[in-house]
Amino acid sequence: MRPLLSMAAVLLLAACSSGDTGQTTRPSSPTPSACQNRDRTHLMSMTSPPAQTIDRGKSYTATLRTARGDFKITLDPNAAPVTVNNFVFLAQQRFYDCLTFHRRVEGFVLQGGDPSGDGTGGPAYKLPNEANPAPWKTGSVGMASSPAGINGSQFFVLLGDAPHLAGGAYNHFGVVSQGMEVAQQIQIGDQILGIDITVQ
Numbered sequence: 001m002r003p004l005l006s007m008a009a010v011l012l013l014a015a016c017s018s019g020d021t022g023q024t025t026r027p028s029s030p031t032p033s034a035c036q037n038r039d040r041t042h043l044m045s046m047t048s049p050p051a052q053t054i055d056r057g058k059s060y061t062a063t064l065r066t067a068r069g070d071f072k073i074t075l076d077p078n079a080a081p082v083t084v085n086n087f088v089f090l091a092q093q094r095f096y097d098c099l100t101f102h103r104r105v106e107g108f109v110l111q112g113g114d115p116s117g118d119g120t121g122g123p124a125y126k127l128p129n130e131a132n133p134a135p136w137k138t139g140s141v142g143m144a145s146s147p148a149g150i151n152g153s154q155f156f157v158l159l160g161d162a163p164h165l166a167g168g169a170y171n172h173f174g175v176v177s178q179g180m181e182v183a184q185q186i187q188i189g190d191q192i193l194g195i196d197i198t199v200q
Contacts, residue, residue, distance in 0.1 A: 035098040035193045040115055043095050046123050049082055049152070050089040056081055059200040062091060062174070065193040068186055071179030073141050073157075079132040080173035083143055086127060087173065090153055091195035101190050104159075110186055111144055111156040119144075123152035131168030137161045139176035139183075157183050 054060065060075040077084040090096060101112035102119055114121045127143060134140065138161055144154040157176060158165075176183055 035191055037098040038094045040095055043090065043093060044115065044121075044123055046125055046152075048125050049086050049127055052081065052085050054081065054085045054088055055199075060084060060088060061177070061198040061200075062087065063196045063198065065195070066182065066186060066190055067193065068190065069179060069182040071182045072177050073174045074177040075174040076132075076134065076172075079134055080130040080171050083127055083130050083171045083173040086152065087155070088197050090123075091197050094194065095153065096192045096195050099192050101186055101188060101192070103156075104186070104188050107160040108158070108162065109156050110159055110183060111154060112192060113144075113154040115153070119154070122150050122154055124150060125152050126150050127152065127171060129168060130171045130173070132172055134172040134175075136163055136165040136172065139180050140172055141174040141176065142170040142172045144170070159184060 054077050056077045058077075060077055062073040062075060063070055064073065075084045075087065096113060099113055099115060100117050101110055102114055102117050103109070103111035111119070116122075136142075136158060138158055140158045140162075142156055142158075142165070143151045144156045145151040151171070156170075
């Protein structure tokens, strides 16, 4: 993540991309019970965010599967359309399968989505700033930035309220709507088995 103006935030955050009836949109192979690592070469070489394909008039939910259980993220395509489109695209391409959560700060943040596994990696593009008034509270989901300033795939889930994140430095694009107790249990090194997208 990029440094914040607040020294407290710096200390905490350092190192630190349908249907009408509610179907689950998946690629041809469903999420396995044990993840299968994918070739991400073509996705990692992308230099701009994927083309916009989401419908802002529909609702999008991401079910994130882990060995500790599942949790659901209600995405906000109206507040952050490019960010949600990017997260949906990567999930449907199985980019996140087998990636780990590489960072956890108790009571603050859980972070994952980096193919490098250390907070330095991701596709070679930067999402536009989509600052919005959504409060940064327990369960909020935002895009993280690597030290190089790219924010194509790494995301974080807040494990506690963090009003100091307000100000537009990070794109807030969803909130955990079910299974927050699962997210609270996830530890560094735990894998993302897969992410399924439901469209209503």
